[in-house]
Amino acid sequence: MSLKTDGLYGVLVCVLLTLLPQGSFCQLELTAAGPIQNSALVGDTVILAVSYSGATNPAIIWRKGPDPVVTWTINSNTPPDIPPSMSNVLRVNTNGSLMFVNLTLDYTSSYSLEMTKSGLGTATLNFTLTVYEMFENVTLSSQPDLAVEGSDHFTLQYVMARGVVQEATWLFKGTNIQSNSHYSVGPRSLVIQTPNRMDTGLYTLTLRNPYSSVTVHRTVTVLYGPDDPVLTLTPAKQFYVSGTSLRLSCKAVGLPPPTVKWMFAAVILNDTKEGVLNLTDVQTSQDGDYTCTVVNAQTNAMRQKNVTVKVYEKPKGSPVCSVRSLADVELQYECAWPGGTPEAVVSFPGLNNSSSAPGHLILNMSAADSLSGTPVSCTASHPVQPGMCNITASPPVPFLPSLEFGVNSEGKIRVTISCLSAAVPTSVVSWLRGTEAVNTGSVHSISPTQLTIQDYNISTFLLHNYTCFCRNPLGVQQRQIQLLAPTISDSSLLTNQEGTVVTLTWEVPPTSVVTGFDIQMQGPDLMPSNQNVGRSNSFRTIQQKPGSARSTDILTLDPEKRYKFRIIPKARLTEGEPSTVLRIGPAEGLSGSAIAGIAAGIPAGIILLLILIGLIYLLIYRNDDSEQARYPVTTDKGVKTKAELASNNIRMAAGLNNYNPDYNRLRKAPSEHSGSLPMFVPPPPVRVATTV
Structure with missing residues (x-):
């Protein structure tokens, strides 16, 4: 039945009722069928019960605060309109009462029912619902942790795992606490203003609601002190x-x-x-x-x-003496014996009888020959025990400079010269370049005992002589350093027994400016692992070594091949004179010009061969016995053993740069020479000699 039909029906009912003898008046009435103020525990089921009269099938709207939560027409076939988030808790009875199933805390609120019927007006009814929990795990804490006399305030506050408070009561030593100038009672806390030692004691908190109560205690101690010690x-x-x-x-x-x-x-x-x-x-x-x-x-x-x-107490240990240079013209003597009570009085009686001081004395003296090598005594006077020490001044002694070469991060050549001469007091080092004093700048930098020279060009280092002076007030020592261009002063070569590894060693003059070495080789390429590129008839660089290197190993050589080696000293990009060429391998065969001469003489040799062939045969036959003695047959068929090669290599390492066989042994009668020409074959190089 529609609302419009229901309304007409209601009007007709009222009209009929007015015609009845009783004279009844038709009106929608809504009343509470239970308590208006309700309380419940979490999880309970609660009904806000209502009853109505004067109308049939009225429309209802339940509100939680201002928000509608249920909308429905009683006895309608359409189900009540309930928000999905509340549908598991809220229910509506057929008489319009609101039911809560499995209550939660967030349903504590005020509720109102609005009931309407067309033509009969609107009726409303208000309820309150408070949802409580049982108290669980109530604890008291303090902020700050300690109550200190004279601090601004001290707070006690409670926390709980579960529960809804209806009433909270604070007690101190059994007496109820009310808010005043000393105490401030808040919703969950008690604040003690400016605590003092009288606030030390037991504090009690009691929490209540209609379903449970709990009491907790905390003892507060107000700390104070300390007093003056x-x-x-x-x-x-x-x-x-x-x-x-x-x-x-x-x-x-x-x-x-x-x-x-x-x-x-x-x-x-x-x-x-x-x-x-x-x-x-x-x-x-x-x-x-x-x-x-x-x-x-x-x-x-x-x-x-x-x-x-x-x-x-008297000073510990013994007096200590020292002497230092003062302005490079005076000697400053010092004697110290610190500590002790009272301090010891120290003096240099051999230098000045009138000067003394407690614990520490400094005395300046003009440098004189009489002080050189002469011990000077310091006496220390103390009531418990006297003391004494000696110091001897000496001039600088002769010295040798040391040099170090390298290339800095900017690519400049760097030469560091160090000069140090033993002296007492310690000598001061100064430098000259030619006749001019050296000062720190873009090229030169000076430290106490070192001079560092930096430049891209090697000529900068070779233009001038450098002189270092080591001086103290008693004397001076000097040394001149003439820097040389990159130079190899000596070199040598040594092979292993198999002839596959060569060790090159070399020496450099001490003042030669060398920052690196190019190791060059002439001969066939090495094994592929060396990645060597070049032609066998020209020198090419196979290794680069730093300036500090004095030897290197060259691997994967072929003992049957000839090699030449040399070392190129370098100062950055400037190359010096190469070292002596060092050789290894079998001796070289005939030169190209010799081969060309032989080729040109072949035609004439053929003619001569035809004329003399008979004579040669006769001479060979007749002198067979003597030839066997003069020309012994070798058993190695012209091939040298590894031991012989190693022997040759050792001779090469010893500096045997050229080895020439004695061909005079082969000079025999003219007939022997003429007989051998047609049979001439250049001998294998290994059969003649091995040249280093």
């Missing part, structure tokens, strides 16, 4: 002789009892509540102020007080 010294004396013992005591009052620290020279000596410090066998190192610090361990409040302990 009181110091005592036993035995009481103005000073103590080293080796004696004494006792220091420090006491103070506070809550909790303060911790006492004794400190000396910023070092903690002990840390106790008793505050007693025992010093046994005291020494001069223990002379000074001792500080007692009392600390409240919980509040960190602190007070300090000092006491001075005096310990007298």
Whole structure:
């Protein structure tokens, strides 16, 4: 039935009722069928019960606060309109009552029902619902953790895992606490303003709701102190002789009892509540102020007080003497014996009888020959024990400079010359370039004993001689350094037994400016692992070595091939003269010109061969026996063994640059020469010689 039809029906009913003898009046009435104010536990089922009269099938709207939560027409076939988020909790009975199933805390609110019927007006009814939980795990905490007398405030607050508070009561030592100038009671806390020691005691909190109650306690202790410490010294004396013992005591009052620290020279000596410090066998190192610090361990409040302990003792060790250069013209003698109580009086009686000082004396003297090599004594006078020390001044001694070469990060050649001469006092080093003083700049930099020269061009280093001077007030030593262009002064070669590895060694003059070496080779390429590129008849670089290198190994050589080696000294990009060429391998065969001459003489040789062939045959036949003795047959068929090659290599390493066989042995009768020409074949190189 539609709302319009229902409305007409309601009007007709009212009209009929007015015609009845009773004269009844038609009106929509809504009443509560249960309590208006309701409370429940989480998880309960609660019904906000209502009843109505004067209309049939009215429309209802339930609101939670201002928000509608249920809309429905009673007895309608259409289900109630309930938000999806509440559909698992809210239900509507057929009479319009609102049911809550499995309540949660967020349903605590005010609720209202609005019921309407067309033609009969609107009726409303209000309810309240409070949802409670049972109290669980209620605890009290404080902020800050410690209550300190004189602080701004101290707060007690409670937290709980579960529960809804209807009433909270605070007690101090059993007395109810109300908000006033000293206490402030808040929703979940109690604030104590400016706590003092009288606030120390037991605090109690009771929480209640219609379904449960809980009481928790917390004891608060208000901390105070410490007071000024009181110091005592036993035995009481103005000073103590080293080796004696004494006792220091420090006491103070506070809550909790303060911790006492004794400190000396910023070092903690002990840390106790008793505050007693025992010093046994005291020494001069223990002379000074001792500080007692009392600390409240919980509040960190602190007070300090000092006491001075005096310990007298002679200086430790022995006097120390020294001499240094002053303005390069005077000698400054120094004698020190510090420490002790009182300080020792030191003097140089051999230099000046009237000068003395406590603990430390400096005396300036003009440099004189009489002071060179002469011991000078310092005497130290002390009541307990005297002391003495000696110092001898000496001029610089002859020295040798040392040189170091390299290339800096900018690619400049760097030469570092070091000059150091032993002297007392230590000598001062200065430098000349030619006749001009050297100063630090773009090319030169000077340190106490070194001169560093930097430039891209090697000519900068070779233009001038450099001289270093080592001087002190008693004398001077100098050395001149003439820098040389890159030079190899000596070189040698050595092979292994198999002839596959060569070791090159070389030497460089001490003042030759060398920053690197190119190792060059002439001959066939090495094994592919060396990645060598070049022709066998020209020198090419196979290795590059730093300026500090003096040897290198060349691997993967073929012992049956000839090689030549040389070392090129370099100063950055400038190359010096190559070293002597070092050779290894079988001796060289006939030269190209010799082969050309032989080729040109072949036609004439053929004619001569035809004329003399008969004579040669006769001579060979007749002199067969003598030829066998003169020309012994070798068993190796012209091939040298590895041992012979190694022997040749050793001879090469020893500097045998040229080995020429004695061909005079082969000069025989003219008939022998003429007979051998037609049979001439150049002998294999290995059969003749091995040349280094």
